[in-house]
Amino acid sequence: MSVSIAVAAKHANIAPSTVWSSGPALEADARPGFELSGVVMHFAAERQIYAEGDDARSFYKVVSGVVRTCRFLSDGRRQIDGFHMEGDVFGFEAGADHRLSAEAVSECTVIAYRRRGLESMVFHDDRLGNWFFSHAMTSLAAAREHSLLLGRGSAAQKIAAFLQEIAQREGSDNTIELPMSRQDIADYLGLTIETVSRTLSQLERDGTIALPTARRVLLKDRRALRSLTV
Amino acid sequence: MSVSIAVAAKHANIAPSTVWSSGPALEADARPGFELSGVVMHFAAERQIYAEGDDARSFYKVVSGVVRTCRFLSDGRRQIDGFHMEGDVFGFEAGADHRLSAEAVSECTVIAYRRRGLESMVFHDDRLGNWFFSHAMTSLAAAREHSLLLGRGSAAQKIAAFLQEIAQREGSDNTIELPMSRQDIADYLGLTIETVSRTLSQLERDGTIALPTARRVLLKDRRALRSLTV
DNA sequence: CGAATACTTGATGAGACTCAAGCGCCGTGG
């Protein structure tokens, strides 16, 4: 059984500037694509997509740009849970509301999918259910990997793992374009901005990487980088 | 549609000392119980239930005792991903093999359920699918919470959060019985055994907790404990 | 009772945080 949801035009209050794609069945991407219709939305860099505690009426897929999901601590600090790049789905929650905030790292475009009725539906459509289940399990594995990194690991290990993660996701040939600021990296790795900067400088001095510009990283010695990994 | 799997008695090679319950359909527990038959197994404290990399032929439910899931790092250190108590399910993997090891913290009894064919089946049985999906999402939330704790948080914050987590899971009235060693706690929180010990002592000096014995904790001032939490 | 194990406590040092400048890149405006 295959299901297609018609998205009610209720999101209109989000922003008059949002672009609509109310047509049926959106494309498949690499993964089993879902046959859901969604709403295309644009966000400027640093804009909030949803806040912690908001009703989780929708979940999202990144079309272009980068999104971060994060949480703010009582002392004002921020923990970034993950970065979401093209094709990634984020904001899919078990409960009624979002447990994390989502913000645009760079200018970005996302598709918002209505969640209403999804739970009951998911389990009647093989592909859909399969997709969401596998998404949940993949996220779980990623979260555990992140825990591992945060719990153990020196600053150098964290940075090395981070660079390799980004390199892999960008599918890049030893050149990384960092879409996020040093502060974002720090909040993702549980470090301070100064330590991130110092560690990158040290890696450059060691000849492991090069930093032609602050946001561009050249992986000069991937073996050395790998050897830092836990 | 509701499905019931007959578990073949193939687990016989696990250990001659394991106790068997080859009977059919095991009970439901509080959650939507599954109509799966499983194999009851006993483990002495510190015994391995499965290892990282093992075929994930089965997943498990704790009947009594406590289990830890963990990973060993190249430098010999250990990161504990979670503790599993009565009723908890662990070892359910997306992929073909276990990404973590599982070990008995105390003497324990678990039920092993065959996983074979579960993926395809899960999506045809509402309750079953629902249960597993919700289990995955709950685990995900827990993993994120754990990340948050590990990434930020001083030793005191970690210990405070840990004590509250255990208290909640034991449903206890201000008295906690710690089933795990200081080393286990350290490996769970990304600390050393000495820091765990010192921090507990400090909390006792502050009057926040009392330690009648090493493994028994009295929460004397839950407000103070909570105020340490992120 | 003795030995092993688990936990606590102390002294010291390394690594990361904090506070504080300093640099470099850009966009703005003179």
Place this chain on the structure above:
DNA sequence: CCACGGCGCTTGAGTCTCATCAAGTATTCG
């Protein structure tokens, strides 16, 4: 064209927390 801020990043100096190394105490078990 250059001066001027503003912002993000880097670098430095001092401090603090937690890890490490090393005893010392308590508890369990044979």
